[in-house]
Amino acid sequence: MLLLVLGIVIVFFVLPIYSVIVTNEIRKRRRVEAALIRAKEDAERASKFKDRFLSTMSHELRTPLNAVMGFSDLLADKRYGELNERQQRYVSHINTGGRHLLKLINDILDLSKIEAGRLELSFGDLPVTAIFSEVVSSLRSLADKKAQTLSHSADPGLCVHADATRVRQVLMNLVGNAIKFTPEGGRIELEAQQAKLEVQVKIRDNGPGIPPEEQKRIFEAFYRLRKSGEGAEGTGLGLAITESLVKLQGGTLGLESEPGRGSCFHFNLPIAKAIREVRPRPVKVARKAVKTSKILIIEDDRLASHLLESQLTSSGYEVVSCDQPERALEMAADLQPQAITLDLLMKPTSGWEILLQLKHDPRTTSIPVIVVTIVDQPTTGAAIGADEYLVKPVDKKTLLAAVARCFEGREGSSPARPILVVEDDGPTREIVAELLRTNGYAVATAADGGSARAQVATSLPELVILDLVLPKLGGFELLAQWRSDPRTAELPIFVLTSKELTALEKTYLRENTQSLFHKQESWKDALLKQLQRAVGKPQAVKV
Ligand code: ADP
Numbered sequence: 001m002l003l004l005v006l007g008i009v010i011v012f013f014v015l016p017i018y019s020v021i022v023t024n025e026i027r028k029r030r031r032v033e034a035a036l037i038r039a040k041e042d043a044e045r046a047s048k049f050k051d052r053f054l055s056t057m058s059h060e061l062r063t064p065l066n067a068v069m070g071f072s073d074l075l076a077d078k079r080y081g082e083l084n085e086r087q088q089r090y091v092s093h094i095n096t097g098g099r100h101l102l103k104l105i106n107d108i109l110d111l112s113k114i115e116a117g118r119l120e121l122s123f124g125d126l127p128v129t130a131i132f133s134e135v136v137s138s139l140r141s142l143a144d145k146k147a148q149t150l151s152h153s154a155d156p157g158l159c160v161h162a163d164a165t166r167v168r169q170v171l172m173n174l175v176g177n178a179i180k181f182t183p184e185g186g187r188i189e190l191e192a193q194q195a196k197l198e199v200q201v202k203i204r205d206n207g208p209g210i211p212p213e214e215q216k217r218i219f220e221a222f223y224r225l226r227k228s229g230e231g232a233e234g235t236g237l238g239l240a241i242t243e244s245l246v247k248l249q250g251g252t253l254g255l256e257s258e259p260g261r262g263s264c265f266h267f268n269l270p271i272a273k274a275i276r277e278v279r280p281r282p283v284k285v286a287r288k289a290v291k292t293s294k295i296l297i298i299e300d301d302r303l304a305s306h307l308l309e310s311q312l313t314s315s316g317y318e319v320v321s322c323d324q325p326e327r328a329l330e331m332a333a334d335l336q337p338q339a340i341t342l343d344l345l346m347k348p349t350s351g352w353e354i355l356l357q358l359k360h361d362p363r364t365t366s367i368p369v370i371v372v373t374i375v376d377q378p379t380t381g382a383a384i385g386a387d388e389y390l391v392k393p394v395d396k397k398t399l400l401a402a403v404a405r406c407f408e409g410r411e412g413s414s415p416a417r418p419i420l421v422v423e424d425d426g427p428t429r430e431i432v433a434e435l436l437r438t439n440g441y442a443v444a445t446a447a448d449g450g451s452a453r454a455q456v457a458t459s460l461p462e463l464v465i466l467d468l469v470l471p472k473l474g475g476f477e478l479l480a481q482w483r484s485d486p487r488t489a490e491l492p493i494f495v496l497t498s499k500e501l502t503a504l505e506k507t508y509l510r511e512n513t514q515s516l517f518h519k520q521e522s523w524k525d526a527l528l529k530q531l532q533r534a535v536g537k538p539q540a541v542k543v
Helices: 003-074 085-115 128-145 165-179 237-246 273-277 304-315 323-333 351-360 378-384 395-412 426-438 451-456 475-484 501-512 525-534
Strands: 121-127 148-152 159-163 186-194 196-205 253-257 263-270 293-297 318-322 339-342 369-373 390-391 419-422 443-446 465-466 491-498 514-518
Touching: 003 085, 003 159, 085 237, 121 165, 121 323, 121 525, 128 165, 128 186, 148 293, 159 165, 159 263, 165 186, 165 196, 165 263, 165 323, 237 253, 263 395, 293 323, 304 318, 304 395, 318 323, 339 351, 339 378, 351 369, 351 378, 351 443, 369 395, 378 390, 378 514, 390 395, 390 443, 390 465, 395 419, 426 443, 426 525, 443 451, 451 475, 465 525, 475 491, 475 501, 475 514, 491 525, 501 514, 514 525
Parallel strands: 148 186, 293 318, 293 339, 339 369, 369 390, 419 443, 419 465, 465 491, 491 514
Antiparallel strands: 121 159, 186 196, 196 263, 253 263
């Protein structure tokens, strides 16, 4: 009886109530799930919008700014007549304002990329001395203007494992700040030392220093000390970006400072992998020569390297030796020598592999390579891209003649065919064309992809300077079409763009073009230099 009552209670009361509770619970869960999916979709939409906003903003803002700065530069150069004192002042205000805005835009974009976790780093082993020299030579003129001494020292052969562009950016910012905030006649020193498996880098100045209560806040975005920042240009974003960049590369940025006694910013980075495994063999820099032409010798046999070194230095060339073939590409990219001599039978990376790397990397593709080897295969060497091929033993006269031929090739006569500038933005097109013409090059222009394609189909230009964002037929599409046509497969192409590139796009460009220039960076001198390497220096410069 009891069981029967219990059964009735369960079937008619407990089960219905339980099923109502379960159904409600399921409904609630579904609602929560739906809300979660909606929130996820909203977040994805917002992130996509932010991405699109950032890439559009970078392009739309940088393009007109490029024109503002480019044309004010042309006016300041007085290429089209003298300016009176007031006009000069105004042009200089336009240029300074443009530079400030461009810095702000670049900083904001960098910071948002870092925050969104979208900053792509490419790590490699980098020689500290080479990076120090590069940063110091870029900032030397600023320090000279303030009669400041700018010096650097590092343990010989010291290398860090980091991203070259970002390490440079960190140093440029810290040394730039030191110059900016240290008064006239001050002293700025860069120093690097090995500390176990890390490299400690210090940037010391004898400027105004930073009060203890401000030392944390200066790393916040947009924070600037009113007193030290007075009159000095800046966005207050530099240190926030620098701190994140150091962190992303596995280090920490710190500061020691006493008001009135200067500041010392310091950071650590992992030491180069190669050095972790083997004791570093110092990079030998031979004595500075009368001629400034720098030649990189890639040779793992000490005797052979010594022989080449003495043959070249005795003729006034500056020589840097690399006896670790696995570091050759990075060294060549950092040093930018005027020529390279390359042995073929080396370990762990053979000379053939290095030659391929050198000729496929846009940073090194136009540096002439003289293969010096016992392997008698000049045809294969030429096919891979060797500019000269010498079979050992090589006497001094033969070597010097090959070097001279490489240099002549670059400084030969003006190219007969024009450089084709493909750029949809009128003012930018004019700036690039003007820059080339005033440097003696013949120029043709195209305002869109279709017209560029038609012009190249009619007659081949010497080289193309290609913008990537073009209406209808875009730069990438054009590039793909040219590369798949045997007639244009080898056409030299430089890309000049303000587009934010993905890792995939960068790889594609590295494989299919000779050089890449970003409009947001100072590209003019670099472009002219590369152009001279690629097609030679024009003889008559028409102004
Ligand atoms: P910005 O240089 O654009 O002002 P930063 O973020 O690079 O921005 O620097 C923030 C502030 O920290 C600067 O405005 C300045 O007041 C202070 N500061 C940075 N470096 C130094 C330095 N070497 N000496 C004195 N003050 C400095």
